[in-house]
Amino acid sequence: MAVVPASLSGQDVGSFAYLTIKDRIPQILTKVIDTLHRHKSEFFEKHGEEGVEAEKKAISLLSKLRNELQTDKPIIPLVEKFVDTDIWNQYLEYQQSLLNESDGKSRWFYSPWLFVECYMYRRIHEAIIQSPPIDYFDVFKESKEQNFYESQESVIALCTHLQQLIKTIEDLNENQLKDEFFKLLQISLWGNKCDLSLSGGENSSQKTDVLNSLEDLKPFILLNDMEHLWSLLSNCKKTREKASVTRVYIVLDNSGFELVTDLILANFLLSSELATEVHFYGKTIPWFVSDTTIHDFNWLIEQVKHGNHKWMSKCGADWEEYVEMGKWVYHDHIFWTLPHEYCAMPQVAPDLYAELQKAHLILFKGDLNYRKLTGDRKWEFSVPFHQALNGFHPAPLCTIRTLKAEIQVGLKPGQGEQLMASEPCWWTSGKYGIFQYDGPL
Numbered sequence: 037m038a039v040v041p042a043s044l045s046g047q048d049v050g051s052f053a054y055l056t057i058k059d060r061i062p063q064i065l066t067k068v069i070d071t072l073h074r075h076k077s078e079f080f081e082k083h084g085e086e087g088v089e090a091e092k093k094a095i096s097l098l099s100k101l102r103n104e105l106q107t108d109k110p111i112i113p114l115v116e117k118f119v120d121t122d123i124w125n126q127y128l129e130y131q132q133s134l135l136n137e138s139d140g141k142s143r144w145f146y147s148p149w150l151f152v153e154c155y156m157y158r159r160i161h162e163a164i165i166q167s168p169p170i171d172y173f174d175v176f177k178e179s180k181e182q183n184f185y186e187s188q189e190s191v192i193a194l195c196t197h198l199q200q201l202i203k204t205i206e207d208l209n210e211n212q213l214k215d216e217f218f219k220l221l222q223i224s225l226w227g228n229k230c231d232l233s234l235s236g237g238e239n240s241s242q243k244t245d246v247l248n249s250l251e252d253l254k255p256f257i258l259l260n261d262m263e264h265l266w267s268l269l270s271n272c273k274k275t276r277e278k279a280s281v282t283r284v285y286i287v288l289d290n291s292g293f294e295l296v297t298d299l300i301l302a303n304f305l306l307s308s309e310l311a312t313e314v315h316f317y318g319k320t321i322p323w324f325v326s327d328t329t330i331h332d333f334n335w336l337i338e339q340v341k342h343g344n345h346k347w348m349s350k351c352g353a354d355w356e357e358y359v360e361m362g363k364w365v366y367h368d369h370i371f372w373t374l375p376h377e378y379c380a381m382p383q384v385a386p387d388l389y390a391e392l393q394k395a396h397l398i399l400f401k402g403d404l405n406y407r408k409l410t411g412d413r414k415w416e417f418s419v420p421f422h423q424a425l426n427g428f429h430p431a432p433l434c435t436i437r438t439l440k441a442e443i444q445v446g447l448k449p450g451q452g453e454q455l456m457a458s459e460p461c462w463w464t465s466g467k468y469g470i471f472q473y474d475g476p477l
């Protein structure tokens with residue numbers, strides 16, 4: 037096994053991980069408790085007294101969780117039976133086995149940040165499933181929907197752009213098609229600024245005209261492997277036999293505006309014939325506030341379809357048809373909401389790894405995917421991406437991410453140090469973005 041650096045963790049006082057565990061996560065928990073409070077009458081209307089009792093139970097479990105976190109108590113096993121409970125508890129034991137402290141207990145601030153942050157969202161889910169009849173409730177649904185509604189103007193602008201583009205797509209030459217592909221890739225990149233976990237669950241919608249901002253945002257793309265994506269897909273298109281397929285997989289991140297940008301890109305991939313199938317991977321349970329579940333995916337397509345704008349509703353109707361025809365396929369897998377680094381996928385979820393191996397290209401959206409791809413470790417800035425992937429190479433892949441965690445690999449020698457000196461928050465503010473590719477060139 038190759039030597040890998042230590043994990044990011046809350047042990048490093050003042051680090052982004054430390055501040056997330058100390059401030060952002062408790063703030064998110066408080067918002068979740070408040071959301072449950074605000075839905076009390078709805079629970080009563082739906083389930084009577086039983087609903088109110090369930091709400092009280094969930095709140096008490098979540099308050100206990102917040103207390104455990106804030107007083108740095110040991111991480112305790114999950115108790116409620118669910119599809120992934122055993123895997124989680126095995127992982128907890130594994131984390132404990134790594135400790136050499138005298139009591140050998142994993143704690144919030146002393147364990148790897150990736151692990152405890154994932155564990156927090158899994159415990160929120162546990163509190164909900166332990167509280168029937170409200171065990172179906174998505175505590176983040178409201179924020180995700182609000183993010184979508186508040187991005188309406190940008191959504192309309194993007195849908196209009198796409199529909200105009202499709203009208204003339206057959207007349208475009210290679211270079212024009214490539215330019216359009218690059219535009220939509222960049223829109224999908226900047227769409228990742230809109231996650232709700234970084235903002236502590238506060239609104240983070242898209243209000244500016246992202247299409248017209250692309251040129252101004254270019255200097256903030258630190259690594260730009262878009263050319264590799266074009267070569268790969270345009271080559272697939274040229275060499276593809278009739279009736280054969282090109283599969284692009286998108287490992288989704290946030291619902292709301294970011295998901296719209298991903299679907300616009302996916303639509304373009306089909307319309308330009310750069311791909312013949314797009315497969316989406318979402319989360320099985322509510323995750324990191326804004327991450328996409330199957331409900332969010334279906335809800336958003338429905339909203340776009342019923343949008344009060346010609347081109348918006350055209351997009352929604354087309355998207356529904358792609359799903360019906362199997363040109364777009366949505367999948368979920370419990371692995372995406374486990375705490376494991378992606379290099380553990382072949383052992384932990386061999387079925388998923390085998391599926392990913394069928395892709396011609398996998399796009400990983402967002403910051404959390406980047407953390408899991410690189411193991412959320414303290415890599416040197418100039419370590420090659422291929423090395424940081426630590427053996428995870430199911431298919432050619434590209435990460436599309438705005439930087440929101442203290443981790444970045446594959447930079448030119450001195451580049452990270454220079455950014456650090458001039459702009460200490462460069463890697464946590466979401467201001468910079470990357471397209472980082474790994475695969476045959």
Ligand SMILES: O=P(O)(O)OC[C@@]1(O)O[C@H](CO)[C@@H](O)[C@@H]1O
Binds near residue numbers: 401403440
């Ligand atoms: O994956 P996403 O949606 O781009 O970002 C998730 C995120 O906001 O959550 C963590 C903070 O809680 C950070 O690692 C990361 O920036």
Ligand SMILES: [Mn+2]
Binds near residue numbers: 231233290324402
């Ligand atoms: Mn997210």
